[in-house]
Amino acid sequence: MDSYINIKVRVWRQAGPKVAGHFETYELNHIFQGASFLEMIDILNEQLIAEHKDPIAFDHDCREGICGMCSMYVNGHPHGPDSAITTCQLHMRHFHDGETITVEPWRSRAFPVIKDLMVDRQAYDRIMQAGGFVSVNTGGVPDANAIAIPKPVADEAMDAASCIGCGACAAACKNGSAMLFVSAKVSQLALLPQGKIEAAKRAKAMVAKMDELGFGNCTNTGACAAECPKSVSLANIARLNREYLCAKFKD
Amino acid sequence: MWLKDSSIGRKFIMSITGLFLVLFLLFHGSMNICLVVDDLFGTQGYNWICEMLGANWYAIAGTLVLALGVLVHFLYAFYLTFQNRRARGNSRYAVETCPEGVEWQSKNMLVLGIIVILGLCLHLYNMWFKMQFAELTGIATSVFNPQDGSAIVKYLFTNGWCGIIYCLAYIVWLCALWFHLSHGVWSALQTLGWSNLIWLKRIKVIGTIFATLAVGLFMIVVLYFLGVNIGMLAA
Ligand code: SF4
Ligand code: FES
Numbered sequence A: 001m002d003s004y005i006n007i008k009v010r011v012w013r014q015a016g017p018k019v020a021g022h023f024e025t026y027e028l029n030h031i032f033q034g035a036s037f038l039e040m041i042d043i044l045n046e047q048l049i050a051e052h053k054d055p056i057a058f059d060h061d062c063r064e065g066i067c068g069m070c071s072m073y074v075n076g077h078p079h080g081p082d083s084a085i086t087t088c089q090l091h092m093r094h095f096h097d098g099e100t101i102t103v104e105p106w107r108s109r110a111f112p113v114i115k116d117l118m119v120d121r122q123a124y125d126r127i128m129q130a131g132g133f134v135s136v137n138t139g140g141v142p143d144a145n146a147i148a149i150p151k152p153v154a155d156e157a158m159d160a161a162s163c164i165g166c167g168a169c170a171a172a173c174k175n176g177s178a179m180l181f182v183s184a185k186v187s188q189l190a191l192l193p194q195g196k197i198e199a200a201k202r203a204k205a206m207v208a209k210m211d212e213l214g215f216g217n218c219t220n221t222g223a224c225a226a227e228c229p230k231s232v233s234l235a236n237i238a239r240l241n242r243e244y245l246c247a248k249f250k251d
Numbered sequence B: 001m002w003l004k005d006s007s008i009g010r011k012f013i014m015s016i017t018g019l020f021l022v023l024f025l026l027f028h029g030s031m032n033i034c035l036v037v038d039d040l041f042g043t044q045g046y047n048w049i050c051e052m053l054g055a056n057w058y059a060i061a062g063t064l065v066l067a068l069g070v071l072v073h074f075l076y077a078f079y080l081t082f083q084n085r086r087a088r089g090n091s092r093y094a095v096e097t098c099p100e101g102v103e104w105q106s107k108n109m110l111v112l113g114i115i116v117i118l119g120l121c122l123h124l125y126n127m128w129f130k131m132q133f134a135e136l137t138g139i140a141t142s143v144f145n146p147q148d149g150s151a152i153v154k155y156l157f158t159n160g161w162c163g164i165i166y167c168l169a170y171i172v173w174l175c176a177l178w179f180h181l182s183h184g185v186w187s188a189l190q191t192l193g194w195s196n197l198i199w200l201k202r203i204k205v206i207g208t209i210f211a212t213l214a215v216g217l218f219m220i221v222v223l224y225f226l227g228v229n230i231g232m233l234a235a
Helices: A037-050 A122-131 A151-161 A168-172 A179-190 A199-212 A223-227 A235-250 B007-041 B045-053 B057-088 B109-128 B132-137 B149-158 B160-191 B199-234
Strands: A004-013 A022-032 A100-104 A113-115
Touching (some): A022 A037, A168 A179, A168 A223, A179 A223, A179 A235, B007 B045, B007 B057, B007 B160, B057 B132, B109 B149, B149 B160, B149 B199, B160 B199
């Protein structure tokens, strides 16, 4: 049964991108375990404001696991200790009375801290802009059922498409690699007939952008897939490697 | 050149050289088994191989290609690690955890690789320097005939307490190699794109089998001579 708990929250505070950050520990009493993690942070912020202190800056938007904004490294895990969920879907029942919860921002060179727990994730947007789309002349839109796609293929494309671009993969990776994200974006399109046409070009462009932005080289440790809130599979990385290598050897 | 300038190109080089070295290990390991067979049944298989390969042109060519493979694998390892550390940045998490399903060895490939290379140096000095090198240059690097490989190995491993220390060093070395390969083989296949939802699990099993086979072949020889040596010391 959910009950009320008293906790300590150890949060990374950093006033700006160029300033050194540090941890600050706050005591928070009477938190309902049915509350979501972000609600707990909201309560903490209200407490800080009441004390005339600067509230903690953190990214959030949908609060239902679809926008990918809520980047927090909670107790050593991106999106917290529970698996296959985002921070906004995490609830306080995963923590016990008297616990000290450590909350950090993503720490990876490609995601510089803007303030406190907020990081700049535009690097992922730039990779998308490099080729994460289908450039078709739509004309009269054909009926979706006109092109038959086998169910397993459609499922796999859908699973890859569930990536919300949250950045947990690169944040969790000891090599600072963005391969899981890029491979999910390449796969969701490469698997389907509409996306297949530009698959080679897309793989080359997105990988080139990823390398240019300074992301690391994937060594298949698998931390990304283990921490991904959408359980995107490592099999996508193999597909990206395949697409890329084939494209390069054809050139 | 994309094999140097793109991340997937660099990993491609790592995979290809790595797999090539595994194939060599299997080849080398199966030759070593002759040592045990010879010792048990009094045959001369190992020395026959030593004589056949020795310092012939194909053995030399093979050695050179091999050295190149090791060198490229080694240089790329440092290059990749350097880049990855930079990509990671200087700020470290206060709380680090190892998520479920992440193998310890996959995060320590460079360290394991360095242990393997150090072991390799010792091994080259003990074996290659006294066999192929001696034969090639005509310099007597040991008291043994460079073509009598079997005697060289046997002496090294069964020479009293020294032999025991050598055996232990080799065992540590081989363990590091096993950990390195148990991640390396499947990782190489994944990098080459030979994986999907079904094959991902399979290539991990294939990797473990290859690692165990390659290391096992060497381990049998070391353990056998360790046993022989302990038997001699006890008697
Ligand atoms: S692959 Fe997973 S962890 Fe990476 S950005 Fe997409 S949803 Fe987030
Ligand atoms: S706030 Fe949108 S996914 Fe968490």
